[in-house]
Every structure is written in structure tokens, then in C-alpha cells.
Amino acid sequence: MTPLPKPTSSPPTEEELLARLSRVQEKISTRGYDCYVSFDPVNIYYLTNFANYVHERPFILIIPPRGAPTMLAPVLELTHVKTKARCPLEYLTYYEFPAPDGENWNDIYPGAFPADPLVGIEGALPSAIQETTPGKTIIDDLIDEVRLVKTEYEIARSVHACDILNEGHRKLLEICRSGVLEVTVFSEVTTLMMMKIISDIPDANYIVTKPLAGVSPPSTSHDPHFVLTPFIAMETGGPHVSGVAGQIDGYGMEIERSFFIETVPEAARRPFDVMMQARERAFEMCVPGTVFSDIDRETRRIFIEAGYEDNLLHRTGHGLGITGHEAPYLALGDDRAAEPGMIVSIEPGIYIEGLGGFRHSDSVLITEDGPVSLTEAPDRLEDLVVTD
């Protein structure tokens, strides 16, 4: 078995960022674009290490086929960009939004392009920016493609993020007892993780740091997706579904478990077992070369054959990286093949109203030798019954 890569919590080097840029620029050249425009803060962060909130003052990265990208940014934020960006950039600035005629971002932006250009753009680019882009635009999410396979540095950051989530999840199982409120779980677990982030990463960027922790008790765990309900209480029995997730200084991973307090209702045993079979099969298949839709087809087959077709609400998993949800997708519609260096969640689940949700999720690195889970918690039913 492949040993887990060593964690790191240091910021990316210029070399790391230039290697990412060079993979992006290779695609820009190959596809014949004169420029590529990135607005998605996730992609700008990936290429520069500068993170921003989207608001009315836009930050836009204009990437030529070679050489340094140009960052269009408001004057107010220029020192922030320069402090955080760890790669060479050219700058174009505008004073404010809105500014007097001729001095707005959209007056200055077209000047960043050559004459009559062919411009690749993100599918997420706001239509107002697309409209202002000179020449012809083509939607082409090529930075997302580059992000599919993680660099060694990204893997080491992901391991570090998972270490923090693992610690948070241990705490969560330690404090979840009958009667405990979700707000207590949220507060104690996120505080613990935040303290660890602060001590590990003195310069952590809090724009991309959002640790989350929640638990759905059996009365709501049939309805997946994390929505904090502060006053909901843990109950004897289960399945409860835990979720410890979120970005840790830019790297978003997750760990989730279906677990029980004190006792296991008889009716919960079979769906738990079927979920474990689907999960085991998904892990087995998560090796280089497997087509992701085949994994989802296979877990669905296991659930459907066991009679749970109406209890399926989502795909088997999704990619993880600088966001907590990204390509590739372990879903019927994703016919990409698994490659070493991809990190995905494996989380086949079923949801039975009146009984609860059955889902474990792990953040899993695909390697030449097979899947390596970066998250760690008990997974067997007998190890997931918490008691005092």
C-alpha cells in the first residue's frame, strides 16, 4: 500500500505557481487563443495564491499564451493582491466602482487585449464581463481541467487539511451524546480546528478558511447536505450523519460518518450493510483507468438490486481540491477516467425517511497503487456506536 504523502502547510512557491500557469498556458496555445480570461476567485487563487470575495469591484486575470498574466484590480485592494500573490503579475488598476466615465474597470479592461483577439473564457464568467471582452469569446473551462490532477504540493496540503478534519471528527464522535445540541458540536469542533489552523499556519488566509462541522440526527439525516440547525438535539439510536468539512487555508476536504448513539435500531442494519458494500466496491474501482460513471453505475446497481432505488439522492462522489466540490465527478454523466493525483470523495448513500441517512464520506487520493484515504475514522457499524 502506498504510504500517505507527508503533510505540508506552507504557502506555494513561485515555482509551484509557475508550473500551474505553464500547464494552463500550454492549453491556451494549443487551442489557439490569444488570451484567456479568468474571473472565478477559485481559479485566480489557484494560479496566484491571491483570494478575493466577489463583489461589485471586479478582479480579472487576463492570461496570455506566454509571460506574466495581467491582474485587473481596484486600487483599494492592490496591496492585498501584491502581498498574497506569489508569482509575477502585471497590474491594471481602476479607482472605484462606479468611477466617472472613461475610468471604470470596463473602460480599462479592453486595453489588456491584442487587436481582434480570440479569447477563451470560463463558463462562470459573468455575462457583463463577457460582453465587454473584445474579439470573439469561447467558453472553455481549461483551468478546471488543469486542476483535475493535483501536484505533489497540493497533495501534501490536502493531507494536512485532512489531518485537521480527522482531529475535528474524533472530537465530534467524542462529544455527540443523546441531548447534545448541534450548535455545541459545531462550536466545539470548529473551534478546535480553527485553533489548529492558527497554530499550524500563522499566515493562513481566512478568506479561504471555512471549517465546518455538523450532525444530523436520525429525524433529519434522511435529508442530506449540511444546513446548520443549532437547536436540534442528538438522539439515542441513529443513524446520525456527521459532516466535518471545509476549506483549510485553501484546501477543501471532507469526512462524514453514519453513526449511532447507544443503540442500533434493527431496521438500520441492512441499509448500513448495503451502503458499506457499495462503498467498498467504489473504493475497489477507484484505480487509474476506471471511468468514473462506471463507479456510479456500479454503486447504483448495488443499491437498486437491494431495493433502494427510491432512496438514492446523489452521485457516488466528487472531486476535491482548492474547493470542496469540483470535477471529476463519480457520477453517471462523467466519462473521464481516474488518474493518479486526483482526489475525490467516495460517499455512496441512501436516505430513508423515518429511519435516517446512510453515508460515509472520505477524501481519497487516487494513486498508481489504488485509492488512499486521506481521512480516517472508524467505518464499521460495531465501531460507530458511541457510548459513555
Next chain:
Amino acid sequence: MTPLPKPTSSPPTEEELLARLSRVQEKISTRGYDCYVSFDPVNIYYLTNFANYVHERPFILIIPPRGAPTMLAPVLELTHVKTKARCPLEYLTYYEFPAPDGENWNDIYPGAFPADPLVGIEGALPSAIQETTPGKTIIDDLIDEVRLVKTEYEIARSVHACDILNEGHRKLLEICRSGVLEVTVFSEVTTLMMMKIISDIPDANYIVTKPLAGVSPPSTSHDPHFVLTPFIAMETGGPHVSGVAGQIDGYGMEIERSFFIETVPEAARRPFDVMMQARERAFEMCVPGTVFSDIDRETRRIFIEAGYEDNLLHRTGHGLGITGHEAPYLALGDDRAAEPGMIVSIEPGIYIEGLGGFRHSDSVLITEDGPVSLTEAPDRLEDLVVTD
């Protein structure tokens, strides 16, 4: 002087939401659109009370000129939409992202439109959605226009949000002493505000609840905009610049103060005074009928005549509402006139490296009788020197 409206923390009624929709649909009709498409989670929240995070599974609201809008949403989230939305909606769902051919969101989405439609869209609409929209699209931020003037309900929610921020800011001034770290301020003030939110609003939506608190000591306060720096310490002297802001169950307001610990450096007195003159002038001008760019021109004139032209980094203020930054803008480029029911920040500021930042910000309601500040904290120099 106009009395402060009474605060409320209850969710919007169906009547409130239908009144907002009707203002939007009036514009849709007047401008001759067959439909309007909204993707911005802020606008969807404004019209429905349902808030979402943007991720790869889109939520799209298709609004006809009359009748109920159609919400395109993933199956996984349907119960969340139905639980939170407080107005009549039609639903169109898709199973997953990605799904097999023919079952993706973009296969289903065009079915929501009449034949060959003229469609109004947001400037923030992702280009990938615009490309999939049938007929002809026209960028027209008409929901943003409707949001400019607040309803009575919105004003009452904003008063409630400001009450919480005011309490947070009192706490902030109470604990800011020389040597105290920003992380302590952040943690104590946000915890206090969060506890108040939890007790006032049992069903608060934590997707749109993000209370923030920070302080920049004089060594960094010349560089505005909130970026949490956990280990930076408060210092004797000043100006420190505080910021207590963020969304409180959907309503985003702010309060900020330049303040001092123990002593006031002599060099800080004049820029503080000039900032106060500019601020007083901005308040005076903030009455119905004033053109916003004139307010910014006037505060700039005061700063420039006092010799601070090089110390200007931003406009005089911005609108507030369900976001913490929105139109209208007290900026040279915004020639809208002030109207009763608008809520704006008034925060003219100057920034002097080596000395610090000089900026107070308040959240101010424009009424027939003039501006009414919804935020409350000392503003005079002599009241802003904290000591034990």
C-alpha cells in the same frame, strides 16, 4: 428627527415577497421581456427567501411577466428549497451534475421558456447559462434596481441587524486594549453576536449569516478592507480602525470607527478632524434628491483642499441591504438621486502610511426628514480614546 423604525427578526411574509416579485414583473413587462433569468443567489434569496451556495449544481429562477416563477434545482436540494421559499414557485428538477445525456440541467432548462423568447438576464449570469438560454438575451440588472429602495419590512430587519452590530461594537471597544490580539477580538465579538442571533432568530439561515469583527492597529490601519490577521496586537495610540459587519440572517450592515488606546498622537488630530468634517458634510447631503456623485465630489473636495488627495483610496459609501455592498454608490460615477428607503454606508476616509486610517462608517437610512443612522457608537475623538 424621524424615530428609528422598530426592529423585526421574523421571516418575510408571502405578501412581502409577492410585492417584491410584482415590482420585478412590472419591469419585465415594461421592458418587453418574455422572461427574466436570475442566478445570483442574492437575487434569488430576495425574491424567495431561499439561499444557496453557488456550486456545480445550479439553481436558476426563471421569472415570467406574471404568475409564479419557475425554480430549476437539483433533486438533492428540493426539500431545502421548499422549506425555505415562502412564495409560490413552480419547480423543474434534475438529478445530478453531471447526469447522463439528456438529463442535465442544461437539457431541462430551455423547456422553461416560450418559443423564441426575448430574455432579460443579470450581468452576473454565468456565460455558460447565457449560452444555454434560448432566444435573445439582454443584460439588464432589474432586480438590483428594485432592491435599491427598501420595503418597511427590510428596514425593520436592517434595524435589527444594526442592533446586533452595535452590541458587537460596544464589546469590541470594551476589550480592545494594548497587547490584545485581533483573534481575541474576532472571537469574542463574533461569539457575542452569534449568541444574540441564535436567541433572537431560532430559524436563522446560516448560509446568509456571517457576522465579522476585526480591528487594524495603526501599523496596518492605513490599508483598508477587512482581512483577519489573528496574531496582530493592539497598540497604545492609534488610530486603530474597527469593523463590525456582516450578514445577520440575510441583512448586511456595518459599523466602523477610528479609535485610540490610551493616547492620541498629535499627528493624528488633524486628519481625524478633516475626516469628521467630510463625514458631517456627507450626512448633511444624504437627503432625498441629492445626487450621490455630488456627495462623493464634496467629501473629496474637503479632503483635497486639506492636502489629502494622495490619501484617498475609496468612495464615500455604498448601498446596504441583503448584501453588505450593493447599489447605490456614494461615488463619482453614480448619478442616481437619493430616495427615502435607501440604506447606505457613510464612510469617507483617508489613509496615511506610518500614521493609520481615518474612517468611521455607519449604516444610514435615508428618510424624507434626512439621514437616520441605524448604527450607534461614539464618534468624537474625545469619546474614542479607550482606557482602563
